[in-house]
Amino acid sequence: MQRVRKLSTLTALILLTSSSISVSANSENEIKSNAKASVDFNLRYETVDQDNTAKDASVLTLRSRLNYTTASYSGFSGIVEFEDSRQIAGVDDYNDTVSNNTQYSVIADPETTELDQAFVQYKRDKLTAKIGRQVITLDNHRYVGHVGWRQDRQTFDAVTLNYAALNNLKISYSYLNKRNRIFADVKDLHSKDHLLNLAYNTNFGQLTAYSYLLEVDEGTSNGLDTFGISFKGKKDNFSYFAEFATQDSETAGTDYSTSYIAIEGGYSFDAITIKLGAEILGSDKARYGFSTPLATLHKFNGWSDQFLGTPKEGLVDLYASVSGKAFSGSWTVALHDFSADEATDTVDDLGSEINAIYAKRFSKHYKAGLKYAAYSAGDSSAGKVDTDKVWLWISANF
Structure with a gap:
């Protein structure tokens, strides 16, 4: 009954918005016409096969997202967006992360209907301000992202200010008081987070400095403070990227400090791009690993999602990728080799992974893809097992 009520509400909202579109299209009022x-929609089939006691998982889900953007009036505008994720055709043998079917492997796409975005925006000259529920992404999503790969993407209840102080300098600040995570609203977190990001464009690339001060608002001390700097650029056929950050964590009176290093180089020729890189999420004496809780974690350290949380021994990810074009689509193959940043007597080799993807757009509105991840475990004491994941999807937007 609850599901029917949710779907009925969403249907009513779609009809209401469609009516608004009709009025707008036929109105001579300039404000409404804008x-x-x-x-x-995103229809996706996902399977997980792990070498443990959990049953193999599979699910077919449909994510629907409806967005309405108002016209701009005196610099003010607004967005309202709803999101719904459903299991389709009875294919639902999976652990959805909210206590359903826990005998299966995890696929983090629980059923949900929720308000995805709802904010008011003000734009004038070099200033843009937003207040309300919104998508926030910074740089390459390593620290702050929308986790758009999952059906229920991540948004934040926040106030955001973006200011172009100079032609080459952009300043972004956000205060977050709620993290609307990917596990439906039952696992959302209230927070007191400050995000400051400064980006300066030079003749050689973009230099970025940032400060991310995070705290879950649960009545206990749990600060996670990260300060860092990065540089990325491109010259002719070469691309380059480097980043360094330090992190201090205080939880229940226990303090940890560690660091982060990333370096990547790329070369493109014809329709092929080759990249080599290393990412080191440090460790404090094998007691605490560098953490990025607001990141689009699926993008990093292999698509099988073995390292959504950094091991306490830290993580060294050495990787190589090749990408290109074929049959009017794009493909990528990537290899990862994982090891501990601070090895112990029992944990050093953290395994390896192969990733592959092919995606193609059909006309203006449709896109389909196939994606594969195969993780091979390292030291048994690291708690990882061999894992294979496959995704097949088709999306449409109008």
Whole structure:
């Protein structure tokens, strides 16, 4: 009954928005004619096969997202967006992370219907301000992202200020008081987070400095403070990236400090791009690993999601990738080799992984893809097992 009520509510909202579109399209009022609505769907089949006692998992889900953007008036505008994720055709043998079917392997796509975004925006000259529920992404998503790969993407209840102080300098600040995570609203977290990001463009690339001060608002001390700097650029066929950060954590009176290092180089020729890189999420004496809780974690350290949380021994990820074009689509193959940053007598080799993806757009509105991840475990005491994951999807947007 609850699901029916949720779907009925969403249907009513779609009809209401469609009516608004009709009025807008036929109105001579300039303000209303600039308003717009959009809808997109993502139908995805996912399987997980792990070498442990959990049953193999599979699920077919449909994510629907409805967006309405108002016209701009005196610099003010707004967005309202709803998101719904459903299991389809009875294919639902999986652990959805909210205590359903825990005998299966995890696929983090629980059923949910929720308000994805709802904010008011003000733009004038070099200043843009937003207040409300919103998507926030910074740089390459390593620290702050929307986790858009999952069906229920991550948003934040926040106030955000973006200011172009100079032609080459951009300043971004956000205060977050709620993290609307990917596990439906039952696992959302209230917070007191400060995000400061400064980006300066030079003749050789972009230099970025940042400060991310995070705290879950649960009545106990749990600060996670990260300060860092990065540089990325491109010259002719070469691309380059380097980053360094330090992190201090205080939880229940226990203090930890560690660091982060990333370096990557790329070369493109014809339709092929080759990249080599290393990412080191440090450890404090094998007691605490560098953490990025607001990141789009699926993008980093292998698509099988073995390292969504950094091991307490830290993580060294040496990787190589090759990407290109074929049959009007794009493909990528990547290899990862994982090891501990601070090895112990029992944990050093953290395994390896192969990733592959092919995606193709059909006309203006449709896209389909196939994706594969195969993780081979290292030291048994690290708690990892061999894992294979496959995804097949088709999406549409209008």
